[in-house]
Each structure stands twice: as structure tokens, then as C-alpha cells.
Amino acid sequence: MIQTILDQPVANQIFYAVLGFSWTVYLWEAYLSYRQRRIYRSTTQVPQELGKIMDTETFEKSRRYQLDKSNFSFWSGLYSETEGTLILVLGGIPFLWSLAGTVSGRFGFGPEYEITQSLSFLTLATLFSAITGLPWSIYSTFVIEEKHGFNQQTLGFFLKDAVKKFAVTQCILLPVTSLLLYIIKIGGDYFFIYAWLFTLCVSLVLVTIYADYIAPLFDKFTPLPEGELKTDIETMAKSISFPLTKVYVVEGSKRSSHSNAYFYGFFKNKRIVLFDTLLEDYSPLNKTGEEQPENTESDDTSSESKVKPKNKKQGCNNPEILAVLGHELGHWKLGHTVKNIVISQMNSFLCFFLFAVLIGRRELFLAFGFHDSQPTLIGLMIIFQFIFSPYNELLSFCLTVLSRRFEFQADAFALAMGKASQLYSALIKLNKDNLGFPVADWLFSMWHYSHPPLLERLRALGNVKQD
Numbered sequence: 001m002i003q004t005i006l007d008q009p010v011a012n013q014i015f016y017a018v019l020g021f022s023w024t025v026y027l028w029e030a031y032l033s034y035r036q037r038r039i040y041r042s043t044t045q046v047p048q049e050l051g052k053i054m055d056t057e058t059f060e061k062s063r064r065y066q067l068d069k070s071n072f073s074f075w076s077g078l079y080s081e082t083e084g085t086l087i088l089v090l091g092g093i094p095f096l097w098s099l100a101g102t103v104s105g106r107f108g109f110g111p112e113y114e115i116t117q118s119l120s121f122l123t124l125a126t127l128f129s130a131i132t133g134l135p136w137s138i139y140s141t142f143v144i145e146e147k148h149g150f151n152q153q154t155l156g157f158f159l160k161d162a163v164k165k166f167a168v169t170q171c172i173l174l175p176v177t178s179l180l181l182y183i184i185k186i187g188g189d190y191f192f193i194y195a196w197l198f199t200l201c202v203s204l205v206l207v208t209i210y211a212d213y214i215a216p217l218f219d220k221f222t223p224l225p226e227g228e229l230k231t232d233i234e235t236m237a238k239s240i241s242f243p244l245t246k247v248y249v250v251e252g253s254k255r256s257s258h259s260n261a262y263f264y265g266f267f268k269n270k271r272i273v274l275f276d277t278l279l280e281d282y283s284p285l286n287k288t289g290e291e292q293p294e295n296t297e298s299d300d301t302s303s304e305s306k307v308k309p310k311n312k313k314q315g316c317n318n319p320e321i322l323a324v325l326g327h328e329l330g331h332w333k334l335g336h337t338v339k340n341i342v343i344s345q346m347n348s349f350l351c352f353f354l355f356a357v358l359i360g361r362r363e364l365f366l367a368f369g370f371h372d373s374q375p376t377l378i379g380l381m382i383i384f385q386f387i388f389s390p391y392n393e394l395l396s397f398c399l400t401v402l403s404r405r406f407e408f409q410a411d412a413f414a415l416a417m418g419k420a421s422q423l424y425s426a427l428i429k430l431n432k433d434n435l436g437f438p439v440a441d442w443l444f445s446m447w448h449y450s451h452p453p454l455l456e457r458l459r460a461l462g463n464v465k466q467d
């Protein structure tokens with residue numbers, strides 16, 4: 001009891017430092033977004049050097065889309081920062097913890113068992129965040145994405161998806177957490193090594209089963225039909241000894257008309273996944289010519305009221321798809337995937353080690369309102385989420401910088417494969433289909449962009465296709 005009183009001032013300092021840092025990051029990012037919004041507002045004409053790659057209409061469409069998205073994220077960001085602050089200030093975490101104790105007691109496990117209380121806590125916490133997040137994601141999907149012609153979901157599909165996602169998350173989260181808590185409990189002095197090894201195994205297992213057992217619960221994957229594209233992809237994979245086993249097309253058009261491509265799999269068993277929206281000849285969006293009644297919003301440019309049929313034509317032709325895949329396979333050939341895994345595992349090891357150093361400090365628990373118990377799960381949450389947050393911010397910035405370097409290198413790889421001009425036109429098409437805005441504030445893009453701005457990528461490709 002006396003110790004508790006002595007620790008209290010330190011605990012208060014910790015609490016206010018965490019809160020203060022959270023608001024500092026929030027204000028910094030709000031400032032960056034403000035700078036970027038200023039660019040969206042003021043850049044109403046296509047800049048001269050972009051004249052050849054973007055028409056006025058697409059430019060204006062993307063400007064409005066990005067402005068809407070930025071305004072939305074201003075409000076949703078303010079909401080979640082306020083919510084997080086209120087939870088901390090009003091003692092939401094100890095409240096939820098004791099509620100979890102009552103719930104697990106009621107189900108007959110008894111609150112004296114920390115693991116069952118932890119699991120109830122996790123379920124309640126994820127349920128709370130799913131419910132409070134739902135209105136925001138509904139607004140984002142059915143108002144913003146809808147208005148700009150990207151949304152392809154119905155509300156029923158969306159809600160079913162949300163429930164499924166919640167259920168699948170619980171099925172993974174609960175057993176993994178209980179094992180982790182158990183390992184920490186019995187691990188002895190070197191528990192952090194076992195805990196780290198355990199999370200390493202879990203992530204390897206998840207990566208292995210995700211594509212075959214989890215992703216198909218949400219989306220339809222079909223093998224790419226035999227034909228020119230498939231043969232070309234196989235030939236290209238062979239030329240750089242990429243151990244390709246299968247090429248899939250995922251029905252991304254069921255969700256939105258945004259497009260993408262990726263590969264996954266371990267060692268000798270790699271698969272490529274193409275979004276149907278990426279494939280010009282395959283996208284269902286190109287087949288239905290139906291016009292969507294778009295509400296003519298009263299934005300500052302009300303003169304342009306001509307409603308265009310949505311997704312007139314989108315996606316890339318086969319040589320362009322091969323160039324995009326050349327870039328993707330470049331990430332593999334240049335070891336980017338392995339480097340990312342190594343970095344994230346080293347980071348995870350470091351975090352578990354620091355966690356082991358800090359977990360015994362009762363002032364950390366006192367700071368967040370835990371006066372007479374020090375549950376391991378709460379310790380994980382406090383240390384990984386709150387105490388490490390300055391480190392996490394720094395790390396994520398470094399990873400963003402690294403990711404931009406990797407993107408340039410993968411582009412250069414595609415260039416070396418002789419696909420520069422196809423990649424050049426693919427990047428322009430993809431930017432157009434996804435309504436990317438080609439002008440960025442330098443500070444905003446430095447902080448947030450995992451990919452270099454379009455113009456810089458095109459320049460690096462050597463302006464191959466100028467005429």
C-alpha cells in the first residue's frame with residue numbers, strides 16, 4: 001500500500017507522457033493532412049509536366065475524390081483520438097477488465113483464472129472497437145467510395161462481411177492469446193525468447209494457411225484460364241526462376257473497382273493473385289455498361305454536371321499486366337520480402353525483450369488504473385501499445401522510407417527486363433483507375449507515402465513513352 005502511494009507520482013508522469021505523445025502525433029499528422037488538403041484545394045489545373053499523362057477530367061475527378069477522403073479522415077481521426085483519450089482518462093481499461101471478470105465469472109470459469117478473464121476482455125474490446133468503427137466504415141464505403149464510383153458492395157454483403165471478419169478474428173485471436181499468456185506464465189527467466197518464437201511460428205502458420213483457408217472465406221479465387229496471359233506469366237516467372245505454382249484471379253470487383261496484384265507463398269510454392277479489376281479483358285466492370293445515377297453534388301465546381309457511365313473501361317492490357325508483375329516479382333528477386341520479414345522479426349524480438357524488462361514495473365499498471373492487480377494481457381497492451389508508441393512511430397517512418405526505396409528498385413528491375421514502356425503506361429492507367437492525385441506536399445508524402453509519387457516513378461523509368 002505504501003509502495004503504491006510512493007509510485008503514484010511516477011505513474012501520473014507515465015500516464016500524461018503517453019497521453020501527451022499521442023496528441024503530439026495526432027496534431028503532427030493533422031498538420032500534414034492540412035498541408036495536403038491545401039494542395040488539393042489549390043491545384044485545380046493539371047500541372048504542365050503532367051499534361052501528357054492525365055486529362056483534365058480525370059485530374060478533377062481525382063482531386064475531388066482525394067479531397068473528400070481527406071475531409072473524412074479529418075473527422076474520423078478527430079473522433080478516434082477523442083475516443084482514445086476519453087477511454088484513458090475515464091479509466092475505460094480497468095472498467096472493461098472488471099467487466100470481463102464479471103462476464104467470465106458468469107460463464108462459470110471464475111474470475112480468479114486470469115486467462116479466461118483476459119479472453120473475455122479481448123472479445124469485449126474487439127467488439128467495442130468493431131461497433132464504434134462500423135458507422136465510420138459504412139460512411140466511407142457507402143457515401144464516399146459510392147459517390148466516386150468505386151463501391152460495388154451492397155449493405156447486406158458489407159454487414160455479413162463484418163460479422164464474418166469478427167468471427168474469424170476471434171477464432172484466431174483467442175487461442176493464440178491464451179497460449180501466449182500461458183508461455184509467458186511458465187516461461188521462466190527467458191520467457192521472452194519462447195514468446196517471440198511462438199509469435200514467429202504463429203505468423204508463419206498464418207501466412208501459410210491465409211491464402212488457402214482464410215482469404216477464400218471472404219473472396220472468390222479462380223485459377224487464371226489457360227491462354228496467352230497465363231503462358232506469358234509462366235514464361236516470365238521461369239526466366240527469373242520464380243517458383244510459380246498457380247495464378248489466381250480474385251473477384252475484387254465484388255467489393256470495389258480499385259485494382260491490385262500480389263504474390264504469396266513460401267519457398268518453392270509461390271502463387272500470383274491478380275485482381276479481376278486489373279485485367280482489361282477480364283473485369284466484369286467493363287462488361288456492364290449500366291449507368292449509375294450519380295447525385296450531382298454542389299461542390300465548388302458545379303459547372304461540370306455531365307454524368308459519365310461509370311468505369312467505361314478499366315484495367316490493363318496483357319503486356320502491361322506483365323510489366324506490373326515484373327515489378328512485383330522484382331520485389332521477390334531483390335529479396336525485399338525476406339528483408340521485410342527479417343526486420344519485423346528482429347523488431348518483435350526486441351519488443352519482447354524490452355517487455356520482459358518492463359513487465360515487473362508496477363507503476364506502469366498504476367498509471368493506467370490497475371492498483372491491485374497486474375494482469376499480463378494488460379501489461380502487453382500497455383507496453384506494446386502505449387510505452388512503445390514513440391519507437392513504433394519512428395520505426396514506421398523508417399519502414400515507409402525503405403518501402404519507397406524498394407519500389408524504385410522493383411521498377412528498375414522491370415526496366416531491366418525490358419518492360420519500362422509497358423510499366424510506364426500501366427502506372428498511368430492504374431493511377432487513373434484508382435483516381436490517385438499526382439501532386440503531393442513534400443512533407444505529407446515523405447511521412448505517409450509507401451510508394452513514391454507517380455511522377456517520380458515515371459521519371460525514373462526514363463520517360464520512355466513521351467510521344
Ligand SMILES: [Zn+2]
Binds near residue numbers: 331406
Ligand atoms: Zn511494389
